[in-house]
Amino acid sequence: MDDIPEAVREKATYKPASRLPFGSIVGGVSLGALALVTSAFLLRPTAPNNNESISNQTVAKPENNTPSNSEPSATAIPDKSPSPTAAPPQQVKKTEEVDRLLGHLPYKEVPASELVAITADGNIKLRRAAAEKFQQMQAAAAAEGIILTPISGFRSISEQDYLFFRVKEQRAQDTSKRAEVSAPPGYSEHHTGYAIDVGDGNVPATNLSPDFENTAAFRWLEQNAARYSFELSFPRDNSQGISYEPWHWRFVGDRHSLETFYRVRNLKQN
Numbered sequence: 165m166d167d168i169p170e171a172v173r174e175k176a177t178y179k180p181a182s183r184l185p186f187g188s189i190v191g192g193v194s195l196g197a198l199a200l201v202t203s204a205f206l207l208r209p210t211a212p213n214n215n216e217s218i219s220n221q222t223v224a225k226p227e228n229n230t231p232s233n234s235e236p237s238a239t240a241i242p243d244k245s246p247s248p249t250a251a252p253p254q255q256v257k258k259t260e261e262v263d264r265l266l267g268h269l270p271y272k273e274v275p276a277s278e279l280v281a282i283t284a285d286g287n288i289k290l291r292r293a294a295a296e297k298f299q300q301m302q303a304a305a306a307a308e309g310i311i312l313t314p315i316s317g318f319r320s321i322s323e324q325d326y327l328f329f330r331v332k333e334q335r336a337q338d339t340s341k342r343a344e345v346s347a348p349p350g351y352s353e354h355h356t357g358y359a360i361d362v363g364d365g366n367v368p369a370t371n372l373s374p375d376f377e378n379t380a381a382f383r384w385l386e387q388n389a390a391r392y393s394f395e396l397s398f399p400r401d402n403s404q405g406i407s408y409e410p411w412h413w414r415f416v417g418d419r420h421s422l423e424t425f426y427r428v429r430n431l432k433q434n
């Protein structure tokens with residue numbers, strides 16, 4: 165979930181705050197500049213062109229001289245509140261604060277009517293568009309002797325609830341450790357019907373293990389998954405702080421899936 169480091173988010177958050185005082189500073193500066201310009205006129209009434217350079221210098225100066233840009237002049241804010249630049253960044257801030265939990269982003273559960281089975285026993289399902297592409301991909305891999313085995317596709321929020329809380333208890337994991345390897349209920353990409361955990365049918369011992377990256381199936385996926393609009397959700401050292409999951413792939417091959425996974429992230433970068 166490919167996201168943005170805290171520092172960047174905070175920068176975006178503070179932007180509007182620093183803008184407002186800056187506006188008021190400019191207001192203040194223009195008064196100071198006016199005084200200087202006036203005195204320049206008094207001193208050198210015949211050289212109007214110099215006035216611009218004088219006032220430019222004065223504008224630059226106070227900007228550097230304001231040490232606490234972020235806090236000051238709360239009293240100036242009411243004067244400048246009509247500023248149209250303040251509104252959009254505040255919306256961004258709101259979104260950022262709402263959406264993360266322990267590094268994970270919230271996802272809606274796909275309606276059951278949009279799910280299609282991708283295994284003969286019907287136990288593993290994906291959203292229709294993802295299911296079709298996965299099966300095409302599986303067939304292409306099979307033609308090269310690679311067995312892409314579906315391990316887990318769609319998961320309901322209640323199934324995820326068990327995986328997060330009960331397994332956490334069984335393993336006596338603390339919350340943040342659990343969140344590195346499992347999404348809390350409501351925050352799993354598997355709720356969308358676009359995510360699938362894939363194993364190598366020739367090396368099942370590597371299922372759901374980082375060792376999966378050493379299999380022929382993983383190498384094949386690395387080279388070919390993009391042809392079917394699948395991508396790795398949690399590559400090594402991902403900025404979400406989620407453990408590397410070479411087995412977990414997501415479909416991003418139509419508008420809805422793309423928006424599902426990228427819309428929130430784009431907001432974070434603003």
Ligand SMILES: [Zn+2]
Pocket residue numbers: 316354359360361411412413
């Ligand atoms: Zn997964």
